Amino acid sequence: MKTNLILHQTHHTLADFDAIFQSTVELLKGDGLHVFPELYLTGYPLQDLVLQRPFIESYLEYLNDLDLWAKKASGSWRALIGGLHYEMENNGFPKKITNVIYEVVPGVGLKNLYSKRLLPNYDIFDEQKYFSAGTETAFYEFNGQLFGLQICEDMWASSVHELDPCKLMHDEVQKKGLKLAAVINLSASPFEAAKKKKRFDRARNISLLFGCPFVYVNRVGGEDEILFDGGSFIMAGSKLQLEMKSFEAESKTVALEEISGSYSEKPEIKAENTWEGLFSPRLNMESRPATLKVWTDEECEEVMKALIFGLQEYATKSGFKKFLVALSGGMDSALVLALVKIGLRPGQSFEAIYMPSVFSSPVSTELSEDMCRRLGIKLSYFPIKFLHSAVKNAFTQNFQEPFQGLTDENVQSRLRGTLLYTRSNQTGAMVINTSNKSELAVGYSTQYGDSVGAISLLGDLFKSEVYRLAEYVNKHHGNYIPEGIIKRGPSAELRENQLDQDSLPPYDRLDPMLEGILSYRLGKKQLLEAGFTETEITRVLNLYLKSEYKRAQFCPILKVKAKSFGFGYRMPMSKNISYQF
Amino acid sequence: MKTNLILHQTHHTLADFDAIFQSTVELLKGDGLHVFPELYLTGYPLQDLVLQRPFIESYLEYLNDLDLWAKKASGSWRALIGGLHYEMENNGFPKKITNVIYEVVPGVGLKNLYSKRLLPNYDIFDEQKYFSAGTETAFYEFNGQLFGLQICEDMWASSVHELDPCKLMHDEVQKKGLKLAAVINLSASPFEAAKKKKRFDRARNISLLFGCPFVYVNRVGGEDEILFDGGSFIMAGSKLQLEMKSFEAESKTVALEEISGSYSEKPEIKAENTWEGLFSPRLNMESRPATLKVWTDEECEEVMKALIFGLQEYATKSGFKKFLVALSGGMDSALVLALVKIGLRPGQSFEAIYMPSVFSSPVSTELSEDMCRRLGIKLSYFPIKFLHSAVKNAFTQNFQEPFQGLTDENVQSRLRGTLLYTRSNQTGAMVINTSNKSELAVGYSTQYGDSVGAISLLGDLFKSEVYRLAEYVNKHHGNYIPEGIIKRGPSAELRENQLDQDSLPPYDRLDPMLEGILSYRLGKKQLLEAGFTETEITRVLNLYLKSEYKRAQFCPILKVKAKSFGFGYRMPMSKNISYQF
Known part of the structure; x- marks a missing residue:
């Protein structure tokens, strides 16, 4: 039988x-x-x-x-x-x-x-x-x-x-x-x-x-x-x-x-x-310094499918039919937008909003426009220069104290967060967060600013993985991301000539170090053994250990790794960290 | 021996x-x-x-x-x-x-x-x-x-x-x-x-x-x-x-x-x-409708000590010596400010910032000023009327679509969040959240707006407990809170003549219902048995079940109950809720 x-x-x-x-x-x-x-x-x-x-x-x-x-x-x-x-x-x-x-x-x-x-x-x-x-x-x-x-x-x-x-x-x-x-x-x-x-x-x-x-x-x-x-x-x-x-x-x-x-x-x-x-990660501890395994095409394809699936699941279950992404002219938001486009279903729509400040370079505008042309959508242009200076003036007036430096950087980011959510309220669109895992790990973002969103698509991808996936997506699923975005140096554009590399080690060193810290739970001693320098370790550990509070209020991150930030990452904020150095 | x-x-x-x-x-x-x-x-x-x-x-x-x-x-x-x-x-x-x-x-x-x-x-x-x-x-x-x-x-x-x-x-x-x-x-x-x-x-x-x-x-x-x-x-x-x-x-x-x-x-x-x-809660299921036990003076004293202790612990361990609170003229922010004052240690300082919009009543200004006089501090006055209308105009200009209703309410709240954090950046002060547990449970707050903060003092206190504690504190620890704040009807003041009671059942019914839902894990059937009406149950369950996403990104809440929102509250956001009605 x-x-x-x-x-x-x-x-x-x-x-x-x-x-x-x-x-x-x-x-x-x-x-x-x-x-x-x-x-x-x-x-x-x-x-x-x-x-x-x-x-x-x-x-x-x-x-x-x-x-x-x-x-x-x-x-x-x-x-x-x-x-x-x-x-x-x-x-x-x-x-x-x-x-x-x-x-x-x-x-x-x-x-x-x-x-x-x-x-x-x-x-x-x-x-x-x-x-x-x-x-x-x-x-x-x-x-x-x-x-x-x-x-x-x-x-x-x-x-x-x-x-x-x-x-x-x-x-x-x-x-x-x-x-x-x-x-x-x-x-x-x-x-x-x-x-x-x-x-x-x-x-x-x-x-x-x-x-x-x-x-x-x-x-x-x-x-x-x-x-x-x-x-x-x-x-x-x-x-x-x-x-x-x-x-x-x-x-x-x-x-x-x-x-x-x-x-x-x-x-x-x-x-x-x-x-x-x-449950073990994939950091190559044999090489000096330790390196991250680069995703194969097959792995890129499954991660792409996973991210699109997760986005659609969350949107469907929450009743959203529109998506809203803040485009900056940089890599992360470009990949998010490309993924939204690739995964878009009948009856759904999406909007890209570009909110340049006085520090946004003309290249960012051009690249954002180019990206939207490729996607077949209109770029929503919303400059924040005026609001930015209005807030500045109001502070000078109300507190007799103009602000500058980091405060000035954060204001731009938070104004964007406010405008993005106002637009979301107006159109009923779901805001997709554009942060990546490298940023999250070192706190390189503004709380209630660029860190806002209903759900994070790239929060489990290190910056180097964002580049790898972007390259794959562009090659196999539509050439949506302008070459200029992939080639330019990453920048938050919150002050004159700012580059990520001014504040952080290059991503090909930062990312494996972060994987070591997060997945292998390594400290200074083990990172030194893995071939990183004392200077970069101290810098990165400091940033990582002091940014727990930002991750604590972050949106849900689509999980594509064994060890991710989010529900499975349980770390006290209040703690002594001096023994780590 | x-x-x-x-x-x-x-x-x-x-x-x-x-x-x-x-x-x-x-x-x-x-x-x-x-x-x-x-x-x-x-x-x-x-x-x-x-x-x-x-x-x-x-x-x-x-x-x-x-x-x-x-x-x-x-x-x-x-x-x-x-x-x-x-x-x-x-x-x-x-x-x-x-x-x-x-x-x-x-x-x-x-x-x-x-x-x-x-x-x-x-x-x-x-x-x-x-x-x-x-x-x-x-x-x-x-x-x-x-x-x-x-x-x-x-x-x-x-x-x-x-x-x-x-x-x-x-x-x-x-x-x-x-x-x-x-x-x-x-x-x-x-x-x-x-x-x-x-x-x-x-x-x-x-x-x-x-x-x-x-x-x-x-x-x-x-x-x-x-x-x-x-x-x-x-x-x-x-x-x-x-x-x-x-x-x-x-x-x-x-x-x-x-x-x-x-x-x-x-x-x-x-x-x-x-x-x-x-681990069991203290809802009186014998009375119809179920009621919350009212804290004795002794319980008020220990809760007050707990909140001040928790605030000081978080501040000390995070390296803050200044506190910043957005005062609204309402009950929650007044109690937060009074608690900060009572717990203040040598070398610490605090600032109250009042950010009226076009909908803030003159009474709110007077009460905020009165409160600060009692506390012996200067009120930082920062009207948002101009910024509010600037955002409004920019939306009309950029999208040919003016906004109104809920969008307009949220803008005011988010602008305040941005300004509050800008002030925090400028002075190095820790922002204390002012939400209460009733608000959190029904999502009666603006994400990235009034819900911001490093830590929440009142997020485990229902609104009726906020009143009870305020009354106790005023009587036994300095008469800091103007009677007018305790007596006036709660309002978010985000639109003309808005009152909490327009959107929510009265707190003496809402709070025990929420305690039933959270601590006893009750649903409609049991709430009906406890003496609530179908109308109010449906309204509250709807608000509660649909606001999980707001709580997911909320700041840590000082825990003073067996069942609190925060780390011990683990509820999926994406789920079917229809069987609850």
Whole structure:
């Protein structure tokens, strides 16, 4: 008897119970074993939502409806779906919440098969805050075949974990002399540049360990800063038997018999294909000074897709159909605008607003105009010279104290922030932030000025990665960014002849240093070993350590790296920093 | 032989190793058992700092120095100090981190006695993210007396926890027939209005359970939004034998013999004196509609002290000696300014800036002037009429589209934000935010406008609590706030004759509804049961659910409640909300 596996990588808004119910009913057609992602029934991550009474009550009601629907359904199918299981107190509060796999059995209803054992609790993950861990391995029988069940993190345990669900499952397989037809993993695994290869490496080794295919079903969704890319797949030994789309809902059917077979290779569990590889960054510590890995074209393509997806998700879920970007004539805003253009959907529009001050060079105006011509839009020109001097005069008048220096630089930036948001109020457009990760790390921006925005597209890309992506986008997705923007030296243009390089080390040294500080958590001693000079280290560490307060009030940043600023970056502002020097 | 207990409630900046070393050497004088707070050696909460290599290396070096110092020290004392214990990987990364009690033994060095068993992982607490839990009860012998050891949360376990360190200790005491001289708890327990009574209730019951005094040593410190109040104490049965200061470092010596004795009462462990009571809010669900408990004078005093302490901590640690507040003629900014005045230290100064627009009533000017007279400062007067109309004209000119309505309201607020920060840049003063919790909950503020600031003083106080505290402060700490400000109806003054009550339910209904939503996690159904009307519930839930994005970019809020906005409030922005109605 043929056994079909039907993989559904789904895409829904968090807690959109009606839509998810509807899609469940529609997707559960066709004989075989249907597999859905982790927490398919609710979406992920839910954070405090899982504790809210209206959420709990609605969820339990809808779970009950689903159970009733299944009781009345018929057919030769089964489904494995991710959901929440609540054990309630008498007072209506949850006593215990588990992240589980339900089996849907037509004519019978829902059965709770398995509770996730390895609850990720690092970086953006807070699962131990909300969920209790399962304690049992789960095997599942369908059509006379035996399957091992996992939820997401269960597959990733490394030597740093106290428990390895893969190993525990394998021990049981060996002890009981079982033969698995496949290991099935229901995932909600965030996107990260170049993560796909890591998933494949790990899957290959699990497949070889169990001598059966490894079936991986991941969700699709942009949840504020966190992006789920789908990319579900089946790995049979070293052979990728199926690979599904990135950032798009999709269903695929595969006959288990067609992907089965025996493998001659042996598994090789190395740190690199466990959690340690997943969460480790990609700084080349062998070279002196340490360098950042340059993204391949393929990696550029997936990062571009991720950023556009994340932007569209946030806009759609917040109800925006218009975008607004402040164009400066520099690299960051140009790339943001190009990405908006490439990702634009029917019914959407965007506006670029250029707000030159007395320090903006004529070249910036020309390049901004050129950029808009290429995009086929009109540049909204809004000079701030007059308002800038009006504020200056008012200060002289009210405080008998004219301002200058940094104050004068910040005024320009904050006036732009105010005007940009006024325009946003007027047109109902969503403001997209244009800061990059290098800037954010050293605080090279004005709070409530150029740092404003509903969401940050480039806040997880170092400046050198912004250039790399711009070059790629220009080459493969439309030559939107004028060469002049890519070639000119970066400048904030907030004072005469200002260049980033006056205040910061060159980006090819700054960026790897920052990656070392953020991802490898390095300090002065290790940075010296990595080949940086004492002068540049002191300068950069000082800027980084003193700008925590700016990052604390920054907008959500679309996350495309293992270590990003945002929800997973938790650093006290008030602290002694002297020991770092 | 007399046994002295010497309690040290200490106050240091996070990771200020040199200062902590110095203070350890200075405090360890006098015979007896010295007791320090949880994580005394590093400060708390450290969050990602515990993973940073420079932090780890400096800490381990200083721990070693302390060990060497102890080896050379002499005397008839011992010390119990809270610190971190690292188990390292070969690659320089931590494998396992525990939150421990070290014993300092003169002539011998440091000994790791105990690892915290109950790691709080709810709300602002992320201890399971960083620490591994201990698995053993610890008893400690000194001077022939036996002590039970705990760290903070260990004392609070309730029926929702899988493990109760108090109970486990008691089981062991009974099984082995031990007699304890005291239970000693090293704490780092955040302040919360009216929490003191809960600590006493719980302590009393633990003391009665073990038939010996309960010794509680808590740290002092303002860590961004989180405030540690000290208030260490000894509870012997129902008798409070010692109570130390709030929000101030202090050392106290007590002879164990003088506080010992036998108790006739029996312990009574109820939910209210466990974690459930600690973390539960104080909404009166018996009354219809539900009401907020009104703060007593004593509670007002401690909240006032907490806010001033938190402000001073943040300012000192960030290096500010000047404060800047935008005065509006309304209640919130008046209270903020009064608190700044009351807490002002030698060498510090503050400025009030009043920025009337065309919609500001003459009464607001008069009241602001009156307030400043009472405070003995000059009011900085900065009308925004001209800038406001200049922006308006520029929009008409550049976009052929004049703005009005909400856009016009927001412009005024954002111009004020820009001017306030320009003044801050010019004078080096720290901007104090003036938003309250009611406003924050319903998004009744302008992003980058009146919501700016380095830190929020009133962001954990509902508007009705702002009034209550203002009344208290005026009566007991100087009559700084003009009666006219307290009596007038709240208004944002961003359009003609605007009143808060045009957009919001009255605060005596809004505030308890918000407390229900935030602390009890109620939805429409439960709010209806609590006596609110469908109309007001729909209006408030709508405003609350749609303003998540404003709170996401808000400044740190001094936390004075169990449930506050800020680090412990984790709610996705992108989500379906329709099931809430």
